[in-house]
Each structure stands twice: as structure tokens, then as C-alpha cells.
Amino acid sequence: MNSTHSDQVSLxxxxxxxxRGISRLSPTATAGVVIILLFGxxxxxxxxxxxxxxxxxxxxxxxxxxxxxxxxxxxGNGMDVFSRVIYGAKFGxxxxxxxVIIAVIIGVPVGLVAGYRGGILDEVLxxxxxxxxxxxxxxxxxxxxxxxxxxxxxxxLVLGFLDSPVFARLVRAEVLxxxxxxxxxxxxxxxxxxxxxxFLHLLPNSIQGAMAQTAVRAAWAVRISATLAFLGVxxxxxxxxxxxxxxxxxxxxxxxxxxxxxxxxxxxxxxVFGLNLFGDGIQDILDPRRRASK
Amino acid sequence: xxxxxLQAKNLVKRFPAGRSGSFVNAVNGVDLTxxxxxxxxxxxxxxxxxxxIGRTILRLTNPTEGQISFDGKDITKLADKAxxxxxxxMQMVFQDPWSALNPxxxxxxxxxxxxxxxxxxxxxxxxxxTEMLARRVGLSTNFLNRTPSALSGGQLQRVCxxxxxxxxxxxxxxxxxxxxxxxxxxxxxxxxxxxxxxKTEAGFLFISHDLGTIKLISDRIAVxxxxxIVEEVPKYKLFSEPSHPYSQSLLSAHLPxxxxxxLQRMALQGEIPSPINPPxxxxxxxxxxxxxxxxxxxxxxPEKISADHLARCLRLKDGKNIIPxxxx
Amino acid sequence: MSLLSVKDxxxxxxxxxxxxxxxxxxxxNNVNLSLDAGQILGIVGETGAGKSLTAQSICGxxxxxxxxxxxxxxxxxxxxxxxPEEELNNIRGADIAMVVQNPRSSLDPLTRIGEQLVRIxxxxxxxxxxxxRQKAMEMMQAVGIPDPQRRFTAWPHELSGGMAQRxxxxxALMNEPKLLIADEPTTGLDVTxxxxxxxxxxxxxxxxxxxxxxxxxxxxxxxxxxxxxAVMFAGEIVEQGTLRDVFLQPAHPYTQQLLASTPERIKLGxxxxxxxxxxxxxxxxxxxxxQDRCPLATDICRTSPPMVNLSIDHSARCHFANxxxxxxxxxxxxxx
Numbered sequence: 001m002n003s004t005h006s007d008q009v010s011l012x013x014x015x016x017x018x019x020r021g022i023s024r025l026s027p028t029a030t031a032g033v034v035i036i037l038l039f040g041x042x043x044x045x046x047x048x049x050x051x052x053x054x055x056x057x058x059x060x061x062x063x064x065x066x067x068x069x070x071x072x073x074x075x076g077n078g079m080d081v082f083s084r085v086i087y088g089a090k091f092g093x094x095x096x097x098x099x100v101i102i103a104v105i106i107g108v109p110v111g112l113v114a115g116y117r118g119g120i121l122d123e124v125l126x127x128x129x130x131x132x133x134x135x136x137x138x139x140x141x142x143x144x145x146x147x148x149x150x151x152x153x154x155x156x157l158v159l160g161f162l163d164s165p166v167f168a169r170l171v172r173a174e175v176l177x178x179x180x181x182x183x184x185x186x187x188x189x190x191x192x193x194x195x196x197x198x199f200l201h202l203l204p205n206s207i208q209g210a211m212a213q214t215a216v217r218a219a220w221a222v223r224i225s226a227t228l229a230f231l232g233v234x235x236x237x238x239x240x241x242x243x244x245x246x247x248x249x250x251x252x253x254x255x256x257x258x259x260x261x262x263x264x265x266x267x268x269x270x271x272v273f274g275l276n277l278f279g280d281g282i283q284d285i286l287d288p289r290r291r292a293s294k
Numbered sequence: 295x296x297x298x299x300l301q302a303k304n305l306v307k308r309f310p311a312g313r314s315g316s317f318v319n320a321v322n323g324v325d326l327t328x329x330x331x332x333x334x335x336x337x338x339x340x341x342x343x344x345x346x347i348g349r350t351i352l353r354l355t356n357p358t359e360g361q362i363s364f365d366g367k368d369i370t371k372l373a374d375k376a377x378x379x380x381x382x383x384m385q386m387v388f389q390d391p392w393s394a395l396n397p398x399x400x401x402x403x404x405x406x407x408x409x410x411x412x413x414x415x416x417x418x419x420x421x422x423x424t425e426m427l428a429r430r431v432g433l434s435t436n437f438l439n440r441t442p443s444a445l446s447g448g449q450l451q452r453v454c455x456x457x458x459x460x461x462x463x464x465x466x467x468x469x470x471x472x473x474x475x476x477x478x479x480x481x482x483x484x485x486x487x488x489x490x491x492x493k494t495e496a497g498f499l500f501i502s503h504d505l506g507t508i509k510l511i512s513d514r515i516a517v518x519x520x521x522x523i524v525e526e527v528p529k530y531k532l533f534s535e536p537s538h539p540y541s542q543s544l545l546s547a548h549l550p551x552x553x554x555x556x557l558q559r560m561a562l563q564g565e566i567p568s569p570i571n572p573p574x575x576x577x578x579x580x581x582x583x584x585x586x587x588x589x590x591x592x593x594x595x596p597e598k599i600s601a602d603h604l605a606r607c608l609r610l611k612d613g614k615n616i617i618p619x620x621x622x
Numbered sequence: 623m624s625l626l627s628v629k630d631x632x633x634x635x636x637x638x639x640x641x642x643x644x645x646x647x648x649x650x651n652n653v654n655l656s657l658d659a660g661q662i663l664g665i666v667g668e669t670g671a672g673k674s675l676t677a678q679s680i681c682g683x684x685x686x687x688x689x690x691x692x693x694x695x696x697x698x699x700x701x702x703x704x705x706p707e708e709e710l711n712n713i714r715g716a717d718i719a720m721v722v723q724n725p726r727s728s729l730d731p732l733t734r735i736g737e738q739l740v741r742i743x744x745x746x747x748x749x750x751x752x753x754x755r756q757k758a759m760e761m762m763q764a765v766g767i768p769d770p771q772r773r774f775t776a777w778p779h780e781l782s783g784g785m786a787q788r789x790x791x792x793x794a795l796m797n798e799p800k801l802l803i804a805d806e807p808t809t810g811l812d813v814t815x816x817x818x819x820x821x822x823x824x825x826x827x828x829x830x831x832x833x834x835x836x837x838x839x840x841x842x843x844x845x846x847x848x849x850x851x852a853v854m855f856a857g858e859i860v861e862q863g864t865l866r867d868v869f870l871q872p873a874h875p876y877t878q879q880l881l882a883s884t885p886e887r888i889k890l891g892x893x894x895x896x897x898x899x900x901x902x903x904x905x906x907x908x909x910x911x912x913q914d915r916c917p918l919a920t921d922i923c924r925t926s927p928p929m930v931n932l933s934i935d936h937s938a939r940c941h942f943a944n945x946x947x948x949x950x951x952x953x954x955x956x957x958x
């Protein structure tokens with residue numbers, strides 16, 4: 001994408017421009033953005049949309065089917081499913097975004113250093129990261145969270161760490177290609193210390209692939225945290241997190257109270273879908289070859 | 295020798311060539327002296343090693359053998375960390391301005407980089423100095439907020455020059471700075487370099503394959519062939535009395551743009567041998583019109599033709615180094 | 623009647639940009655050329671002048687978004703622009719041949735060079751393979767490739783730059799073309815090799831009585847190997863004529879500036895004419911296309927200058943076309 005000489009232009013305008021640019025270039029990305037924004041609004045302004053208090057139980061209304069009063073029905077504790085689904089959006093974002101940020105903070109510098117330095121450092125780091133990727137993440141996450149305690153922070157940290165190899169690999173690949181280019185040599189000739197070369201010269205030119213992946217990895221984080229909750233690790237009832245809600249609702253499926261699990265399940269699917277669409281669309285925009293084939 | 299800014303003795307650089315264990319003999323024993331206020335032009339074709347020499351004396355690549363001393367200090371074996379602060383005083387301008395600049399950095403930041411790194415200037419000092427540098431190289435200050443994609447080749451090369459002179463270096467190496475530019479733009483860049491050279495006390499190494507350009511800007515000229523200096527001479531003498539057969543044929547191959555100037559071609563046979571497998575003895579003997587049997591065996595040492603003129607040719611002794619005019 | 627006659631050739635770039643707007647750029651405007659057997663025409667200009675585009679337009683090798691939108695190209699009595707693709711294919715590689723720069727990227731890396739020569743001959747004849755092989759050997763000899771027997775089975779990557787260029791020339795000559803177009807044939811080659819290749823071209827043009835076009839940005843090549851010259855700028859021919867007329871009595875300010883920019887004519891420190899930026903084909907000025915960088919530009923230059931005939935063979939597109947206007951000595955605009 002073209003860089004704009006826009007240091008005087010405010011952040012909001014730039015975001016607006018970017019969004020407009022995206023909507024022009026890829027319907028996929030646009031659809032993704034819409035969905036993400038929708039959930040974002042729900043997460044941020046959940047108070048405006050919730051019909052009831054998500055953690056108050058109404059013992060006289062257990063397992064009621066969807067009605068005018070409780071749009072998504074009530075669950076086994078008499079809590080309003082609709083409000084809990086809305087509130088659960090906070091967790092979707094609250095987990096996914098920090099997890100991806102941690103993954104980027106760990107993965108990108110490792111990729112930069114490994115790619116630029118090469119040699120033994122590169123070998124060692126990449127073997128470690130390869131090992132991480134090969135290991136089934138659910139099992140690892142389960143083990144770590146079980147060992148360190150069932151808290152939200154632990155889940156986020158584990159997810160972030162598990163996801164960093166993807167970013168490391170992407171950045172490293174770009175750096176390997178760029179490190180012998182003339183502008184890097186010119187930067188060395190001018191006297192740049194290594195940290196400036198890595199962060200001011202290599203980073204801006206090698207981050208695109210990684211950036212495109214963030215949405216996809218966020219989707220992964222949402223799924224895994226829901227899965228962990230479903231498996232009884234991490235977040236527990238009565239916290240209105242979708243995975244935990246699905247876990248709780250699963251037992252009622254057999255007896256015909258489908259709404260307890262289905263609605264949080266749909267919300268989960270929808271958010272993950274939106275994140276994937278966005279990530280896909282961004283890759284289309286950034287990679288002209290993919291664009292041409294559509 | 296107080297005004298010598300760079301001295302290289304017996305510089306050798308070999309690169310591994312593929313996996314077969316063979317080497318590219320890029321530089322094969324070069325002695326070089328650059329003085330303050332002087333432009334040393336290095337001319338040669340492909341395989342001559344001229345670019346490699348430029349990079350080696352700036353320690354952008356490490357010499358295989360030999361000694362480099364910069365401003366009186368031996369920098370041959372210095373660690374990279376120790377070389378970095380020295381870069382305040384030794385800079386390079388690359389051939390292709392489009393690839394030499396970070397495409398995602400603003401022009402102003404690119405020019406200010408050496409100032410931030412070496413001179414620790416405050417933001418506002420930097421900004422003033424950058425604007426001054428832009429004006430000095432004939433670049434509109436409107437460009438300082440743009441990225442390289444918005445500028446033309448000639449403008450980009452001016453940016454590169456501004457970047458190179460920002461810290462008032464003592465040595466500037468220019469590697470084919472005008473070869474990628476259009477004809478009408480080259481004059482402007484050469485003009486600029488001439489101005490800078492008059493105003494600073496820096497020493498310049500100007501590398502080019504084009505004799506015409508070298509003639510314009512250099513004080514002294516070193517002619518390179520397959521990694522060795524075959525002739526070193528003050529500018530005017532190269533064009534009036536070239537001594538080495540290669541210099542003579544190089545000159546004769548140059549095509550003037552005036553159709554009235556007759557060509558005196560000394561058509562060389564064959565092509566430049568590969569630096570992986572250079573010929574024995576004098577590396578030019580395979581194409582030299584005046585070579586004799588001796589030339590195949592013996593590598594000629596530099597011989598002083600006069601105080602400031604030397605050449606490597608066995609035939610200097612018997613005066614037969616001049617290629618006869620009628621030899622076509 | 624000339625062998626090649628190009629009249630009022632117009633080539634445009636037409637495409638939809640990112641905002642889905644239709645954009646059209648005039649890449650070639652009113653190009654007029656004629657060439658006879660035995661003549662060597664030099665087309666000279668800087669980047670973006672349209673030199674290669676002219677050659678590609680003549681040969682019908684344009685790819686979208688480039689498109690010929692007007693004019694005529696008559697070769698050997700036939701109008702090429704209306705010829706069906708099949709017939710053009712018969713002419714290309716046979717009657718019209720092209721040699722380009724970067725010879726190694728034009729050769730098929732997976733086929734031995736002898737085979738490639740044979741292939742190109744076989745495409746245009748129905749004769750026996752042996753005949754083609756024989757011809758290939760002859761051609762390799764003619765272009766000065768030493769030891770043709772052995773080199774016949776060489777791979778392209780085994781060749782040096784100069785050798786590869788000779789192979790390209792041999793390929794171009796296999797079918798005895800009437801017109802040979804050489805697009806920057808020596809760019810990237812060493813100076814000493816360049817001399818050999820140009821001498822070779824000149825000799826072959828004479829020997830086979832071909833018409834030839836050399837496209838280059840190097841004025842020295844034109845000065846010593848061409849007898850006709852066309853100077854291009856921003857898609858137009860701004861001056862054309864015999865070599866001596868154009869190079870010794872240039873009448874167009876751009877030609878004068880260009881000649882004055884060669885290293886041997888620059889006097890550093892004196893007031894030299896300085897160039898400008900390459901023209902933006904999407905933002906061409908109204909009237910004379912070089913007015914932004916011309917020291918003689920005045921109000922009248924906002925109207926398109928006519929092609930002024932200075933003599934039978936010499937014309938320049940300028941309101942002030944005159945070998946004596948001494949642009950070279952006047953103050954230039956500092957730019958680029």
C-alpha cells in the first residue's frame with residue numbers, strides 16, 4: 001500500500017481513510033470489518049443492549065424457552081441468555097486482542113533478530129518455535145493453565161505465547177529476503193546501530209504479512225479460549241463467557257433446551273467468521289497476486 | 295602525508311563461489327591512496343573489482359588480506375562496533391537511488407539519519423540542518439515529507455548525496471552515482487558533486503565504467519582490470535598518453551557523441567576472463583595486442599613512468615606498450 | 623516506396639484505475655518514420671520517451687493496457703495494423719526481427735542454443751531439419767561465435783553476455799529479415815564488448831542489405847553507427863533527419879540540451895543546461911510537451927508546435943526550431 005505523507009492528519013481521519021480503502025478493494029474484508037465492528041460495539045456498549053443483568057439469576061425462570069421477555073431464553077441458573085451472550089462479547093475481544101498483542105510482541109522481535117543475525121541464534125530460536133507449533137496447543141494450554149491456576153490472565157498469556165511462532169516465521173521470512181538489499185546496506189553505511197536497522201528499517205518493511213495474520217490469529221485465540229472454557233479450564237461459570245456457556249448448555253441439549261448452548265455457539269461462530277473474513281480480505285489487498293486471481 | 299585520508303596496501307578480497315570450493319578473486323592486491331580535497335576516479339569494466347574496493351575500504355565488507363588505514367588509524371581489523379562511530383567521517387553514495395533508500399521512510403528522516411546517529415542533535419536542530427542540506431543539494435524542501443516513491447531518479451540521488459554529506463565526512467565513496475540516471479539528469483548531479491568538492495575538504499573515490507564521466511570529475515584516475523590497478527595517472531595524462539594497453543583500448547572503445555570525431559578502434563578480441571579463473575601472469579595477456587610469451591608467465595609489478603604515473607606492463611621496458619595505430 | 627513507412631502512429635495506455643476511473647495516457651503521438659533497405663535509423667531518447675513502445679507497436683507486440691489507436695504501419699507494401707494475427711506471426715521473426723537487451727533473459731534457459739536457432743528457422747520454413755542446422759552453423763560463424771560446432775550444444779547459462787547477444791543476433795538473422803530492430807542491444811555489456819557487437823551489426827546490415835533500427839539512449843552509438851536519427855520525447859518525435867543534420871545542426875532545444883549533456887561537452891562550473899523530470903504521461907502540458915523544461919518556452923508554446931522542415935531531410939517540432947538558437951549556452955532550469 002502506498003505510504004501517505006500524513007503526519008499532520010489526525011488518527012481518526014487516517015483510520016477512516018483506511019477503512020474506505022479497504023471497502024473499495026475487497027468485499028471480503030469489508031464484510032469482515034462490519035462483523036468485527038458489530039461485536040466491538042456490543043462489547044464496548046453492552047450496557048445499552050443488555051436487557052437484564054447478565055449475572056443475576058431469576059430462580060423462578062429456569063430453562064425458559066425464548067420469549068418476549070427473554071429473547072434468547074434462560075439457562076439452568078435462571079440467567080438471561082441474551083444478556084449473557086452480549087456480555088460475552090467482552091471476553092471474545094478481551095481475550096483475543098491481548099493474546100494477539102502478546103504474540104506479536106514476542107514473535108516479531110524474535111523473527112527480526114533470527115532473520116537478521118542468522119547463524120546459530122536463528123537455528124536455535126526456530127527449532128524452539130517449530131517445536132511449539134508442532135505440539136497440540138490445546139494440550140499445552142490445558143497443562144499450563146491447570147498448573148498455573150484458572151485465571152483469565154493465564155489463559156491470555158498462554159495463548160499469546162503459543163501463537164508467537166506464526167508471527168516470528170512470517171517476519172523472519174521477509175527479513176531474510178530484505179537483509180541483503182541495498183537500502184539495508186546503505187543504512188549500515190550511514191552508521192546505524194543494529195537496533196535501528198531492525199526496528200526502523202527492517203520492521204516497517206517486513207511486517208505486512210504478519211499484520212495480515214493478526215485477524216486470523218485473533219479468531220484462533222477466540223476459538224481456543226472458548227474450547228478451554230468448554231473443557232472446564234480457564235474461565236468458569238457463572239462468568240458469561242461463550243465457551244463456558246456452551247459447556248453448561250451442552251447437557252441441556254439432550255433434553256431439548258437447545259437455546260442455552262446454541263446462541264452462544266452462534267455468536268462464537270459469527271465472530272470467528274468475521275475475523276477470518278477480515279484476515280482473508282486483508283491478504284487479498286496486500287498481495288496483488290491473490291487479488292488478480294479473484 | 296598529513297593530507298592522506300585513506301590508504302590501502304595490498305588489498306585482497308576473495309568471495310566463495312558456489313559450493314565447488316572455488317573463489318571469485320574480486321580484488322588482487324590493490325594499493326590505494328586518497329588525499330583530502332582530491333577526487334580519485336576508478337574506472338573498469340565488469341570483473342574489475344571496483345565496486346568491491348569501494349565497499350572494502352569502508353569496511354562494508356571485510357578484506358581477505360591487506361591493510362586499510364583511515365585518517366591515520368588502522369581500521370583493517372576493527373570490530374563492527376568500533377567501525378560504526380567512524381562512519382560519521384566516511385560515507386557512500388550507491389548506484390541505484392531507488393534501492394538505496396528505505397521505501398517506507400520519509401525523505402527528511404532519511405537525510406537526518408546520520409545526524410541523529412552521530413551528532414545527537416535535538417529534533418529542531420535536525421530539522422533546520424536537514425532543510426539546509428536539502429537546499430544545498432538542490433532539492434525542494436517540499437519533498438522532505440514525502441517518501442521515495444514520489445521522487446524522480448535524479449531527485450533521489452540528490453537525497454542520497456545529502457545523506458552522505460550530512461555529517462561533513464572526510465571521505466566519500468561514490469559507486470557509479472550517475473549510471474542509472476538519464477543523460478540530461480547526469481549533468482546536474484555531476485555539477486552538484488563538483489560544487490561540493492570545491493566547498494569541502496573531503497577526499498572522494500569516484501567509481502564508474504564510463505570514461506567520459508571519469509574524465510569530467512576526477513583529478514587522478516586508476517584503471518582497473520580483473521582486480522588490479524593496471525595504470526594510475528593524473529587525469530589529463532590518461533587521455534593524452536595512456537601507457538597500459540588496456541587503458542589504450544578502453545579509450546579507443548569510447549564512443550564520442552560527435553560524429554566528426556573519427557574512431558580509432560583497437561578491437562580487442564574475446565571477452566573479460568572470469569575472476570574465478572583469472573589468466574596466469576599478466577591477466578590482460580589473453581586479449582593484449584602487444585603481449586609476448588613472457589606476459590603469460592610473469593605478473594608485472596607497478597613501474598613508475600614518472601613521479602605521478604605508474605603502470606603494470608612488461609612491455610614498458612622496451613617501449614612496445616603502445617598499440618600501433620594501424621592495428622584494427 | 624519505402625520498405626517501412628510509419629504514419630501518424632498513436633499508441634495509448636487505456637485502463638481502469640483503483641477508483642474504477644477510466645484513464646488514458648498518450649504514450650505515442652503522431653510518430654512518423656520511414657526506412658529503406660541499407661539504412662540504419664537511430665531512435666534516441668531518455669526513459670519514458672516511447673522508443674521501445676514504437677518498436678513494439680510496429681511489430682504488433684503491444685500488451686494491454688497499451689493499444690494502438692491510430693495511424694498506419696506499412697511494411698513491404700502491406701498495412702500491418704489491420705493484418706490478422708496469423709499473418710503477423712509469419713512476418714515476425716522472419717521479415718522483421720528484433721534483438722533486445724539482456725540477451726540471457728530472452729533465451730530459453732532449457733534449450734541448447736543450436737536448437738533455438740533451428741527452432742526459429744523451422745517455424746518459418748517447411749524445409750528439412752538438416753538445412754536448418756546447416757544454416758544455424760553458418761549464422762553462428764557470421765556473428766563471430768568461435769568454434770560453432772562445439773557451441774551448438776551449449777546452454778544459454780554457459781554463455782557470457784557478449785556471446786549471448788551474438789546468439790540473439792544470429793537468431794534474428796536466421797530467416798534473412800528485411801528489417802532488423804535492435805532495442806538497446808549493448809546496454810549492460812562491457813564497453814570493449816559493445817564495440818565488437820556494434821561493428822558486427824553494422825557489417826551484417828551491409829552484407830544482408832537490411833533496413834535497421836537501433837534504439838538507444840547512448841548518443842555515441844548513434845553518432846557512429848546510424849545514418850538517420852529520430853529524437854523522441856514524451857511519446858513524440860521532436861526532431862528527425864540525417865545524422866549529420868541532427869547531431870551537428872540540432873534545431874530543437876531538447877536535442878540541443880541532450881547533446882550538451884554528454885560528458886565530453888559538459889563544462890563543469892559553466893552554466894550547463896540541466897535536465898528535468900521524466901514527463902508524466904497522465905499530466906502532459908497543453909501545447910508543446912517539453913515546455914516545462916525548455917529555456918526558450920514562452921506563451922506561444924501553449925499551442926502545439928508544428929513540425930518545421932529545416933531541409934528536405936531534417937525537421938523539428940518546435941516554434942523556435944533553429945540550429946542557431948544556442949539553447950546550450952543559455953540558463954537552464956534547475957530540476958531533477
